Amino acid sequence: MKFGKAFKKQKVPEWTEAYVDYNGLKHVLQEIRRLKQSKQPPTPLRSAQKRNSSGLNLQARNSYGMGDIEDQAIAVNTVKQQNSRKLYNTEFLLSPEEGGENEKTFFRKLDEELNKVNTFYKDKVEEVINEASLLNKQMDALIAFRTKVMNPHRGTSSSPKGIPTDVKNSAVSKTSSPSRAAGKCINYITALSPKSEITGSSLREDANVRENETHSLDILDRVKITNPLESPISTIRGFLMDEKEKGLSFNKDELKKVEERLKNIFSEYYKKLQLLKNYSFMNLSAFSKILKKYEKITSRNAARPYMRMVDSSYLGSCDEVSGLLDRVEATFIKHFAKSNRREGMKLLRPKQKTEKHCITFFSGFFSGFTIALLIAVILLLEAKRLIDEKDGNLYINSILPLYSFHAYLVLHTLLYAANIYLWRRYRINYPFIFGFKQGTELGYQEVFLLGNGLAMLALATFLVHLHIQMDSGAQDHQKYAKFMPLGLITVIFIIMFCPFNIVYHSSRVFLRKSIFRCICAPLYKVTLPDFFLADQLTSQIQAMRSIEYYICYYAYGTSKGQNKCTTRDVYAVFYFIIGVIPYWLRFLQCVRRLLEERDYCHGCNAVRYFSTIIAVVIRTAFELRKGLTWKILAIASSAIATIMNTYWDIVVDWGLLHKKSNNFLLRDKLVLSHKSVYFSAMVLDVLLRFAWVQLVFPFDLHSLSGNAILITFSSLEILRRGMWNFFRLENEHLNNVGKYRAFKSVPLPFNYNDENDDETDDKDD
DSSP states (O other): OOHHHHHHHHSOGGGGGGSOOHHHHHHHHHHHHHHHHHHSOOOHHHHHHHHHHTTHHHHHHHSTTOOOGGGBOEEEEEEEEETTEEEEEEEEOSOHHHHHHHHHHHHHHHHHHHHHHHHHHHHHHHHHHHHHHHHHHHHHHHHHHHHHHHSTTOOOOSSGGGSOHHHHTOOOOTTSOGGGGTTOOOOOTTTSOTTOOOOSOHHHHHHHHHHHTTOOGGGGGGEEEEOOOOSHHHHHHHHHHOOSEEOOOOSHHHHHHHHHHHHHHHHHHHHHHHHHHHHHHHHHHHHHHHHHHHHHHHOOBOHHHHHHHHHHSHHHHOOHHHHHHHHHHHHHHHHHSTTOHHHHHHHHSOOOOOOOHHHHHHHHHHHHHHHHHHHHHHHHHHHHTTTTSHHHHHHHHHHHHHHHHHHHHHHHHHHHHHHHHHHHHTTOOHHHHHTOOTTTOOOHHHHHHHHHHHHHHHHHHHHHHHHHHHOGGGGGGHHHHTTHHHHHHHHHHHHHTOOSSOSSHHHHHHHHHHHHHHHTTTSSOOOHHHHHHHHHHHTOHHHHHHHHHHHHHHHHOEETTEEOGGGSHHHHHHHHHHHHHHHHHHHHHHHHHHHHHOOHHHHHHHHHHHHHHHHHHHHHHHHHHOOHHHHHHHHHHHHHHHHHHHHIIIIIISOOOOTTOSSTTSOSOOSSSOTHHHHHHHHHHHHHHGGGHHHHSOOOSTTOOHHHHHHHHHHHHHHHHHHHHHHHHHHHHHHHHHTTOOSOOOOOSEEEOHHHHHHHHHHHO
């Protein structure tokens, strides 16, 4: 693989703009090459000389160690100071006739890239150093908290006698073995300090012991556990009592929660350090590669002096990140993995997910099987002429809602697979946005496999059901065929809630938790996966109504092939309720975010969903009762809700229609290169948003039945949601890129008393 492709692949998507513009520098070099070729057109003699002089002579000429000072093309010893930071400036020593403006442009851009990368890297290193000091304090509190839980009768005296021996005699160093502290409470007050020079000498260890003797359990008097409001109980307590912090309760359950939160914090912190280390390595490699290309094109000696400057810069000389990586590994292994290095490194460095060939095979197999079954179903319906016959049409309408549930799920799943494919292709970091655990996210092939598998089962069941029902020789089996749809949906729910590690267990657990958090809104803190899933549910209203139809169908039975339960008042009431539930959940989520973040934008979003609830109620009433009054109300309410939803989709969720944008009526940054795609998506979103018109005005669409029309337009809404998904995550990704946000923000478990910290700082000063 060429370096340019490897460089692009190794980039952190959210930091793309902070990397060296390798392609831009290559374009400048191409201009230099074209200029040289135009000035010196090749001749047969020159070409022969070029071939003869290639090899060792050219290699020796371009080597870093050859060339006199007079032959050097650049001077790199010019350094400017600005805000206590170094800005590098390269002076091109050759005359314009010899070098040309393009070479000056090359080194000017190279300096800009070096200054940009160097500044970004230094800012990020300073951030991780500050985070290290915070983690030091968190570990101090955890050590004291764990000691108190394990020894509940121990007092909080400040005397060194109150400190356990294992806390006194422990000091984390890079040279200490993880096995020395197995199962012990270790003082990590200097564990994460990148500037501490800890060695294995006895003199240094004695100094650390004397320093650690000042550490005692009285630190628990100055800390409280933060209440992240992530559970219903903590949410209710926080809003009723304005309790964002709570006192310490010394029990093992509380200790386990704190340790889990710190595990997540250390994992994210370690991931950040790894990416910073890789960021430094890839940019240093980019500078080296581009300078080698420059020497090859111009035959000038410039790489050695410039790379000497790069190596002496903060990007090339800083070893803080490597030191922090070693200390974090030692701390995590000793404190959270019981000194088991293998288990600790599994948590810190989860394995990358590898694609399996069997997934590709079964995806193709299920796809072919699904297409064959679909053709068989169409041919059977045509052969039996069920749609033309009255009794057959009634029967089809009675069982169609049973199987439409699976059709909605299959369509949504396949669209999600297409979304994942496009997100990966355009380097949209969807695992980070959704908060998937590294190595557990599903790829587009896995999702495509699940969609085709479900489609194959549903079509096979539907085909057998039709064959038994319409075959006069299979009358004895009709009573069993009636329960085939129920058996299929039962299998789906069993797989969904199966506790065993089969069929993508981690993804199923993640989905179940997200659904539960949506149902319990606003008692849980709202995250992007929560409201993203709730938005998906708003496009699956007919699927949820199909579940209601399942209950009705098997509770009240059929009469002459037609289900009579839809005429019952109870069915109509729940038909209303189910249509409102997804929008109500989104409304509650918006209210929760409004109260937490104090952003009026969430209030406007809540108003939008409330207007949609009103429109859904009125439109559902019109579907069930008809009448001119209900029709007028349905048109008015749906029009208002649709206009608000369309505006929100395009302007807020997608971030388009900016008047002052560099791209006309779009936004400054675009992932797709073709702008026409965005305009087409906006037009298509407007058209699909107004698809409700068919449900209000009784148009005749080629003699389609009511259920067929409903399924058609419900499928169109799912298609619109699939399109919305891509542009919504694209906008979220670009927002993360603009803020260089590539890591999850995990709240710290312990909160120190600010007054005590200030007093301590004053004493230290």
